[in-house]
Amino acid sequence: MSRGAVIAGVGHSEFGRLPGLTPWQLETTAARAAVADAGLEPGDVDGLLTDPGPAQGILDGITPHFLRLGAQLGLDPDYAGSEILGGAGSVGIVGRAVLAVEAGLCSACLCAYGDSPLSQPAAFGYGRGDDAVFGFFGAVGMHALAARRHAHNYGTRPEQLGEVVLAARAHAALTPHALKRELLSMDDYLASKPVAEPLRALDCCMVSDGAAAVLVLSAERAARLERSTVRVLSQAQAHSLQTMGNGTHFDQLPAARSAPRLFERAGLEPSDVDLALLYDCFSIVLLMQLEDYGFCARGEAGSFVENGGIAPGGRLPVNTSGGLLAECYGGGMMHVIEAVRQLRGEAGERQVADASVALVSGHGLGMNTHTGLLLGADR
Amino acid sequence: MEEKAATKTAHPAPADDQLTASFWEACQHGSLMMTHCRDCGHYFLPPGPCCPRCWSSYIDQHAASGRGQVVTYTVYRHGYHPAIPPPYVVAVIELDEGPRMVSNVTGLDPDAVRTGMRVQLVFEQAGDRKIPRFEPTIGGTTGTSEASTGKKT
Numbered sequence: 001m002s003r004g005a006v007i008a009g010v011g012h013s014e015f016g017r018l019p020g021l022t023p024w025q026l027e028t029t030a031a032r033a034a035v036a037d038a039g040l041e042p043g044d045v046d047g048l049l050t051d052p053g054p055a056q057g058i059l060d061g062i063t064p065h066f067l068r069l070g071a072q073l074g075l076d077p078d079y080a081g082s083e084i085l086g087g088a089g090s091v092g093i094v095g096r097a098v099l100a101v102e103a104g105l106c107s108a109c110l111c112a113y114g115d116s117p118l119s120q121p122a123a124f125g126y127g128r129g130d131d132a133v134f135g136f137f138g139a140v141g142m143h144a145l146a147a148r149r150h151a152h153n154y155g156t157r158p159e160q161l162g163e164v165v166l167a168a169r170a171h172a173a174l175t176p177h178a179l180k181r182e183l184l185s186m187d188d189y190l191a192s193k194p195v196a197e198p199l200r201a202l203d204c205c206m207v208s209d210g211a212a213a214v215l216v217l218s219a220e221r222a223a224r225l226e227r228s229t230v231r232v233l234s235q236a237q238a239h240s241l242q243t244m245g246n247g248t249h250f251d252q253l254p255a256a257r258s259a260p261r262l263f264e265r266a267g268l269e270p271s272d273v274d275l276a277l278l279y280d281c282f283s284i285v286l287l288m289q290l291e292d293y294g295f296c297a298r299g300e301a302g303s304f305v306e307n308g309g310i311a312p313g314g315r316l317p318v319n320t321s322g323g324l325l326a327e328c329y330g331g332g333m334m335h336v337i338e339a340v341r342q343l344r345g346e347a348g349e350r351q352v353a354d355a356s357v358a359l360v361s362g363h364g365l366g367m368n369t370h371t372g373l374l375l376g377a378d379r
Numbered sequence: 380m381e382e383k384a385a386t387k388t389a390h391p392a393p394a395d396d397q398l399t400a401s402f403w404e405a406c407q408h409g410s411l412m413m414t415h416c417r418d419c420g421h422y423f424l425p426p427g428p429c430c431p432r433c434w435s436s437y438i439d440q441h442a443a444s445g446r447g448q449v450v451t452y453t454v455y456r457h458g459y460h461p462a463i464p465p466p467y468v469v470a471v472i473e474l475d476e477g478p479r480m481v482s483n484v485t486g487l488d489p490d491a492v493r494t495g496m497r498v499q500l501v502f503e504q505a506g507d508r509k510i511p512r513f514e515p516t517i518g519g520t521t522g523t524s525e526a527s528t529g530k531k532t
Contacts, residue, residue: 130399130425132391133510134483136469137459144453145471152451152494194456196469244479245423245431250451250471 009038053115086364172322445500
């Protein structure tokens with residue numbers, strides 16, 4: 001019999017421009033909140049996995065991030081590590097924690113994301129390798145190439161990308177801690193300045209300082225808690241590491257390969273999903289995932305999101321707290337946290353009625369990595 | 380990016396990378412070199428120590444014809460570097476021999492670039508470097524291969 005693992009606690013710092021707060025202050029705040037949320041004590045934690053954001057990075061000299069954070073949290077855990085999968089990292093470490101707990105390597109694994117890109121010197125407009133020679137800067141350029149492909153292949157219109165951004169704002173308006181809570185009109189969206197066509201400034205996610213943490217606990221220990229927990233139904237990853245060597249790299253995400261496995265492992269279909277928390281660094285990525293995960297046929301994501309398809313009350317509510325486009329940049333861990341809150345029925349005004357299955361995805365490093373989790377309510 | 384202040388306004392140079400040094404050296408002499416697997420015949424970019432298809436290390440370098448087509452592209456309207464003012468076109472080019480590479484499409488209005496457009500290699504001087512870019516093929520037509528149909532497997 002599987003030992004089983006659940007998500008027992010979630011917590012986060014405030015998000016925004018937080019000068020004077022180090023990533024360590026933010027991450028320890030999130031860790032304290034997640035452990036308290038589970039009704040546990042710091043001494044109960046015996047695993048630590050971290051997803052440091054790109055501004056602070058995984059290494060300081062030869063000292064890895066988990067070692068620095070673990071020292072500050074006074075941990076001598078039975079299992080530890082840091083993961084670099086870009087925006088797929090937070091979902092990735094939650095999945096890895098589940099494997100570790102199920103294997104019996106540890107029983108209470110803290111998973112932490114944190115970064116302060118707005119308040120510490122770091123270059124976000126990166127050009128990897130020789131990309132800078134061609135002016136190929138920023139993650140926005142890579143995603144613009146995919147957006148152009150989508151428009152070429154399927155006739156996807158700017159207004160359909162805009163629907164993604166409008167929906168994110170509509171969700172954020174119902175989310176007290178979201179940073180961009182004002183509703184957006186399509187005219188506002190279309191007036192947004194182009195960055196790398198067809199993507200506009202409003203197609204790009206926020207950049208935020210902040211930290212978020214999740215506690216993965218063995219089912220055995222969770223049975224002794226009073227708190228309701230969330231079940232991890234399945235996980236799957238797929239990556240496209242060749243970039244230019246992969247002929248479909250700009251036409252579909254690696255999620256096209258991981259999604260069928262994710263559903264099969266849980267014994268579920270896309271139609272079983274009540275809400276989806278899809279990594280949304282750029283609007284186009286959300287559209288592509290709707291197709292990759294089989295919520296609509298390939299090429300039909302544009303029409304799927306029209307008429308509020310993914311907005312509050314839509315046929316598939318997506319990113320119900322506003323996501324990276326309107327809640328905050330939470331590394332993907334805030335997507336996990338929102339799924340947990342919805343599945344525990346604690347999402348307040350934005351609660352999706354009878355939410356029992358949630359999909360959470362992570363996507364990163366340009367378009368090279370993808371991670372997914374299916375989570376289920378404990379009832 | 381850890382650029383020194385004195386070089387901030389200079390055109391970005393290729394990364395100091397042992398794997399790609401020979402590629403950029405050939406560019407200085409006006410050749411776009413693809414890596415070729417002598418075991419399975421695969422052509423690939425960027426250069427690497429073995430064939431990414433069959434893992435053979437029995438490889439050599441071949442000059443590309445310089446003909447290809449635009450798989451996808453974006454027009455940068457926002458500038459990221461003082462030496463590369465917008466608007467400019469960044470594109471994925473599929474060479475007729477198969478490999479894909481990131482480059483620029485030059486020699487026309489950025490708004491006139493199209494997916495599937497036939498292009499031809501040109502070298503443009505940037506500082507002391509020759510940069511491989513592409514311009515529309517004279518009399519060229521829109522391609523009909525996998526680059527424009529997305530059917531490549």
